[in-house]
Amino acid sequence: MTxxxxxxxxxxxxxxEEAIDALTDADWVRLKKVSIIYARNRKLCPGDLLQExxxxxxxxxRKCPRDVAMVRVLGGIMRSLRSSAAKSEALRKxxxxxxxxxxxxxxxxxxxxxxxxxxxxxASDQECEMIxxxxxALFSDDETAQxxxxxxxxxxxxxxxxxxxxxxxxEYATKRRLIRRRLDRSYPQGWKK
Amino acid sequence: MSEGNxxxxxxxxxxxxELVQDILLASDEEILFEAAEDEPDLAQYLxxxxxxxxxxxxxxxxxxxxxxxxxxxxxxxxASTSSVLWLSAxxxxxxxxxxxxxxxxxxxxxxxxxxxxxxxSDSDVQSLLEDLRELxxxxxxxxxxxxx
Numbered sequence: 001m002t003x004x005x006x007x008x009x010x011x012x013x014x015x016x017e018e019a020i021d022a023l024t025d026a027d028w029v030r031l032k033k034v035s036i037i038y039a040r041n042r043k044l045c046p047g048d049l050l051q052e053x054x055x056x057x058x059x060x061x062r063k064c065p066r067d068v069a070m071v072r073v074l075g076g077i078m079r080s081l082r083s084s085a086a087k088s089e090a091l092r093k094x095x096x097x098x099x100x101x102x103x104x105x106x107x108x109x110x111x112x113x114x115x116x117x118x119x120x121x122x123a124s125d126q127e128c129e130m131i132x133x134x135x136x137a138l139f140s141d142d143e144t145a146q147x148x149x150x151x152x153x154x155x156x157x158x159x160x161x162x163x164x165x166x167x168x169x170x171e172y173a174t175k176r177r178l179i180r181r182r183l184d185r186s187y188p189q190g191w192k193k
Numbered sequence: 194m195s196e197g198n199x200x201x202x203x204x205x206x207x208x209x210x211e212l213v214q215d216i217l218l219a220s221d222e223e224i225l226f227e228a229a230e231d232e233p234d235l236a237q238y239l240x241x242x243x244x245x246x247x248x249x250x251x252x253x254x255x256x257x258x259x260x261x262x263x264x265x266x267x268x269x270x271x272a273s274t275s276s277v278l279w280l281s282a283x284x285x286x287x288x289x290x291x292x293x294x295x296x297x298x299x300x301x302x303x304x305x306x307x308x309x310x311x312x313x314s315d316s317d318v319q320s321l322l323e324d325l326r327e328l329x330x331x332x333x334x335x336x337x338x339x340x341x
Binding site for chain 2: 020024025026028029030031032033034037038040041047050051052054055058059071072075079125128129131132135149152153154155173176177179180181183184185188
């Protein structure tokens with residue numbers, strides 16, 4: 001009598017396909033939202049980022065742990081791809097910060113470089129500073145949200161931020177949701193208005 | 194990249210991480226409610242997401258096909274560019290005779306018929322030379338031949 005072989009802790013390609021086929025509508029929405037967020041800070045196209053993540057699990061170049069939900073696996077891969085985006089010309093896309101209010105009195109930046117090097121593929125000094133300032137300005141009517149955004153940017157932990165703002169876990173989660181939703185609506189396609 | 198810019202970019206990346214965590218922690222109902230709020234045509238929005246997967250499948254399939262095609266092409270090129278096959282029938286036969294003369298019977302894994310040479314067809318000679326080349330017996334001879 002033979003003992004059955006223990007299942008691998010990684011999904012096979014056919015199991016990956018099954019897991020993707022089993023994604024819910026909510027998962028598809030999550031993946032699209034996550035791709036937009038991860039693409040924002042680099043010159044990436046969200047669709048390309050997501051496609052690359054799918055391709056890497058389908059061709060087996062990225063392994064899928066059996067005990068992690070597919071949507072989390074793909075999110076993790078997109079995060080990793082974003083980090084290494086500078087190495088991948090194929091994922092690059094022009095990033096242009098456009099004026100917030102019709103161009104009056106708002107500085108425009110000169111982009112793009114036709115042959116960007118890896119560092120130029122990231123947002124410039126001015127862009128990063130302007131994006132951060134714009135994000136904070138979005139919450140000018142909500143001091144707590146502003147403190148949380150600033151704190152996250154400054155690498156404060158959720159615990160530290162809860163302590164600082166006096167919010168409990170649930171209130172903090174609600175505030176974080178408000179922040180995300182406002183950013184979603186203000187920047188539906190990356191850091192473009 | 195300047196140190197200052199790196200820090201600002203890291204700040205934006207940390208913010209991105211928090212937002213992604215929030216998306217992953219939200220319930221299906223919340224996520225679908227948001228999408229319905231933001232997207233006038235939710236069905237189209239979902240179809241767009243799913244089309245990305247179809248594109249990925251196509252691209253992986255195409256890549257696998259291309260890899261297989263290149264492998265077949267490589268094998269064909271390797272066979273057609275074999276040094277031995279470039280030789281004329283007469284030259285190949287002379288080369289085989291020369292190899293047999295200059296190597297002891299123990300050194301060559303050839304049967305008696307092959308050692309006689311004359312009983313072999315041109316293609317048998319080519320085939321034998323190819324085997325000897327793969328065994329490394331005639332590479333130096335071919336090199337010498339090419340030098341001449």
